Amino acid sequence: MTTIERDVEAHDLTIVHMGPSHPAMHGTIHLKLALEGERINKAEVDIGYLHRGFEKEAEAHCWQQIFPYTDRLNYVSPMLNNVGYAMAVEKLLGLTIPERAQYLRVIVGEIARISDHLTYMAAQTMEMGAFTPYFYVMKGRDWLWDLLEEISGARLTHSYVRIGGVAWDMPEGFAERTLAILPKIDQIVVELDKLMTRNRIFLDRMQHIAVISAEDAISYGWTGPCLRASGVDYDVRKAHPYLVYDRMDFEIPIGTDCDNMDRYLVRMEEMRQSMRIIQQALEQIPPGPVMVEDKLVVLPRKAATYNTIEEMINHFKLVIDGIRPPAGEVYSYSEAGNGELGFYLVSDGTGRPVKCRVRPPCFMGMAAMEQMITGHMVADVIPTFDTVNMIGGECDR
Amino acid sequence: MATEQTKNEELVPIVIDGRTYHAPRGGNLLQFMIEEGLPISYFCYHPGLSVVAVCRQCLVGLNNGPKLVPACQTLIGNKMEIDNSSYRVLDARRQLLEFTLVNHPVDCPVCDKAGECILQKHYMDWDHQPSKIDHPKVHKPKKVEIGPRVVLDDERCILCSRCVRFMAELAGDPQLVIGKRGNRSVLTTAPGRQLDSPYSLNTVDICPVGALTDRDFRFKIRVWELAATPSVCNGCATGCRCEVHHHRNRVYRLVPPRHRKKDINENWMCDFGRYTYKALGVERLTLPRIKGRDVGWEEALGHAATALKKAMAGDRARIGIVLGADATNEDNYVAARLALDFLEAPALYLGAEPAGTAGDDFLRDNDPNPNRAGATACGRGKLRTSEQLTQDLEQGQLSVLYVVGDRLHLSPEALARAAQLELFAVQATHPSPMVQQAQVVLPAAMWPEVDGTITNRQGKVQRLRAAVPPPDVARPHFQILVQVARRAGLTLDHAGPQEIFAAMQQELAPFKDAQWGKAMAPQLLRYAGSRG
Numbered sequence: 050m051t052t053i054e055r056d057v058e059a060h061d062l063t064i065v066h067m068g069p070s071h072p073a074m075h076g077t078i079h080l081k082l083a084l085e086g087e088r089i090n091k092a093e094v095d096i097g098y099l100h101r102g103f104e105k106e107a108e109a110h111c112w113q114q115i116f117p118y119t120d121r122l123n124y125v126s127p128m129l130n131n132v133g134y135a136m137a138v139e140k141l142l143g144l145t146i147p148e149r150a151q152y153l154r155v156i157v158g159e160i161a162r163i164s165d166h167l168t169y170m171a172a173q174t175m176e177m178g179a180f181t182p183y184f185y186v187m188k189g190r191d192w193l194w195d196l197l198e199e200i201s202g203a204r205l206t207h208s209y210v211r212i213g214g215v216a217w218d219m220p221e222g223f224a225e226r227t228l229a230i231l232p233k234i235d236q237i238v239v240e241l242d243k244l245m246t247r248n249r250i251f252l253d254r255m256q257h258i259a260v261i262s263a264e265d266a267i268s269y270g271w272t273g274p275c276l277r278a279s280g281v282d283y284d285v286r287k288a289h290p291y292l293v294y295d296r297m298d299f300e301i302p303i304g305t306d307c308d309n310m311d312r313y314l315v316r317m318e319e320m321r322q323s324m325r326i327i328q329q330a331l332e333q334i335p336p337g338p339v340m341v342e343d344k345l346v347v348l349p350r351k352a353a354t355y356n357t358i359e360e361m362i363n364h365f366k367l368v369i370d371g372i373r374p375p376a377g378e379v380y381s382y383s384e385a386g387n388g389e390l391g392f393y394l395v396s397d398g399t400g401r402p403v404k405c406r407v408r409p410p411c412f413m414g415m416a417a418m419e420q421m422i423t424g425h426m427v428a429d430v431i432p433t434f435d436t437v438n439m440i441g442g443e444c445d446r
Numbered sequence: 447m448a449t450e451q452t453k454n455e456e457l458v459p460i461v462i463d464g465r466t467y468h469a470p471r472g473g474n475l476l477q478f479m480i481e482e483g484l485p486i487s488y489f490c491y492h493p494g495l496s497v498v499a500v501c502r503q504c505l506v507g508l509n510n511g512p513k514l515v516p517a518c519q520t521l522i523g524n525k526m527e528i529d530n531s532s533y534r535v536l537d538a539r540r541q542l543l544e545f546t547l548v549n550h551p552v553d554c555p556v557c558d559k560a561g562e563c564i565l566q567k568h569y570m571d572w573d574h575q576p577s578k579i580d581h582p583k584v585h586k587p588k589k590v591e592i593g594p595r596v597v598l599d600d601e602r603c604i605l606c607s608r609c610v611r612f613m614a615e616l617a618g619d620p621q622l623v624i625g626k627r628g629n630r631s632v633l634t635t636a637p638g639r640q641l642d643s644p645y646s647l648n649t650v651d652i653c654p655v656g657a658l659t660d661r662d663f664r665f666k667i668r669v670w671e672l673a674a675t676p677s678v679c680n681g682c683a684t685g686c687r688c689e690v691h692h693h694r695n696r697v698y699r700l701v702p703p704r705h706r707k708k709d710i711n712e713n714w715m716c717d718f719g720r721y722t723y724k725a726l727g728v729e730r731l732t733l734p735r736i737k738g739r740d741v742g743w744e745e746a747l748g749h750a751a752t753a754l755k756k757a758m759a760g761d762r763a764r765i766g767i768v769l770g771a772d773a774t775n776e777d778n779y780v781a782a783r784l785a786l787d788f789l790e791a792p793a794l795y796l797g798a799e800p801a802g803t804a805g806d807d808f809l810r811d812n813d814p815n816p817n818r819a820g821a822t823a824c825g826r827g828k829l830r831t832s833e834q835l836t837q838d839l840e841q842g843q844l845s846v847l848y849v850v851g852d853r854l855h856l857s858p859e860a861l862a863r864a865a866q867l868e869l870f871a872v873q874a875t876h877p878s879p880m881v882q883q884a885q886v887v888l889p890a891a892m893w894p895e896v897d898g899t900i901t902n903r904q905g906k907v908q909r910l911r912a913a914v915p916p917p918d919v920a921r922p923h924f925q926i927l928v929q930v931a932r933r934a935g936l937t938l939d940h941a942g943p944q945e946i947f948a949a950m951q952q953e954l955a956p957f958k959d960a961q962w963g964k965a966m967a968p969q970l971l972r973y974a975g976s977r978g
Contacts, residue, residue, distance in 0.1 A: 344574035344575070344576075345570070345574060349576070353576065353577070355552070356552065357552065357576070357577035357579075358547050358550045358551065358552050358553075358554075358577070359547055359569065359573070359575065359576055359577040360576060360577065361552045361554050361555075362547075362554060362565070362566045362569045362570065363569070363570070363574060365554045365555075365560060365561075365566065366566055366567075366569075366570045369560075369561055369670050369972065370570075370972075400972075
């Protein structure tokens, strides 16, 4: 008998199972709620319905073959996962990638972050009954995905980043098109702001709901927008600048009320800051190569592979044996859509990881779900769950 | 330090890259560095062959001398100072690879060696530079059928002469030579000769590139798909250590062990032994049979057990049990225990193929039975020969004949007599005249499909490891024996080969010091790095 079942008997409560077959639970989360009338007396959170075995799968693949699997971690911002994983392997290899590649990673990463937050906005508003904003923001996300498709060739699962840089340079006119789309995205953010931020219905359901203090947030291991909404100004891009984030002028928004509304507002502001970063990066981006020149890491060009034995062997060994980082272990972290995305990799010097562990940021958010919803109404579960922005592919891996 | 070089030699201090080592005086420097795991490259050196230093790939600096010296030709002396890491040494290594690759064809995608090629490995370890040559490559004969089992590609050959030396020094048959001069040099045989020695496939193993390939293995599978399970060749009584290479429950080749040990076969195997794996997939017995009719296990075991039980009620000396010289020690031990401890003094025979004439003074033995010694040891001195079995059958002294293994050879008359007995049961792997005459046929697993031990001609007990599962419903010999015995009401109870081995060690002196060995998962060749 679990604690919740004991409580049910002691206090004459009603148990309601929410999910996993519930649209707002993404089909991957099971909440067991003990209700006292409409109030949640106690809750239990079950995760793991979307476990794909990413970490185990990684042990059976070459280092460079793991990229497509990272696409499916947080699948609303795959570029950020690509970047995070590539940075981890590069840390293991001791590689410094060319400046242009660093800028490109920042640009595609921030585009992905905006699309991540837009997706959150869509879900947050729609699941509370506001269908109009959903279409507004999804339209914007589509424009961003057009950009990512243009640069990577894939709309959702990009696999654009490589160990040692990025797959190829941005296409001609990409910068102009990006700069043309950003004001349109800004317009969407403004529209959303007008529709929702001072909307009485929205405020009633968001303000003072699911308050998590800064201490609690830290002890849960929260990072990202949720932590910042609790008033802690921790952002990996500022605290431990990587790539070229130290050259960018941007602000870290933080909340004061630590509630659902703040988590929404922080993301609103982050989209604007991301747009600033993209603009600066596109202005600053220097010409040059987008991949390191390291025969032990980078596949040779096709023409050379087919025509010279040296490059043929090089290609062959990289594909069949894989890149071989020195034996050792590394923890690398970057700021993904939901917070600090960490990769812990162990290498024994062969072509595949001995261990690949992901620190999924929304996993920690799910840990706090119980505390967040306890004491609130059943109807508060949905908006609260949305503010954590749980992505099954990342949470369950 | 593993010691290829003799242990009792005097150790002297030498310095390699600033670190002091104690090495045997007069030992081979390259061998010492290999054993110490130091980073070094080489093509032509092989611990089992003479040293010629033709590839120059192992050049190192010696005592700050003006010229680099090949480590393989340097004998270890007191206070030597070896430079194995300066730019001069690494650059020489790189440049030599550049030269080696000048005329090498762009064949990796179609080359059988790719994935376990030493040239590929060294390129990635030491060179990894782009090509600087824009001159056409020298073309040489490709796809030369140099022998019945070996195919030669002269363009891929890097002229290390390992194969030439192997044939001259170990196979005792100098069938290979290097002809012509300079960059036109080719590996070839003397006019009118072929590479047809019974040891020709060893040249394929030691070829550092894909110049010599095994006709049987060619284009069957890419080597990195294979997994290796260590085992022992069952081709003859020599008992060569080998590796079974398999993929998805199918065996593709047998090769000598990767790690050289100074024992039975070092790095070598005969061609005949390598091809014994083929029997695994050819015409196997897969279903139990009673008088030519396919039946289930229950029916076949029940039939054999009932007949055995009936015979036990009568004169037990009329029950004949035949141990197999191709079955493992564990199988034979269980069969002998059934006969001697449970049936009490029945007739016990050894089923072995008669000696042939294929033996030589290198590896092959005249005795084609892998486990005659082990079966004999299990028989506890009570084994009779197959001639005696023929005689006993003629004189009508048997009522039951139960045969373990495929190796018993009886004349057609003797087989006809056996077929008239109350029970003539055979546990076998392949069809044969004996299987045709048998009343009950029980399909058994072959050696790459079972765990167990066998004893070679020197009395050395070695471990077999199951690499692939038996076909269909075939079962290991010992398991069939135990199941028949149980159904006949005997308490012969054995869980698995390891428990049987432990019991054997307690009871039989020849197995007292034998080792079962560690559990070992098949090693996937892909991520093992280049085998080299």
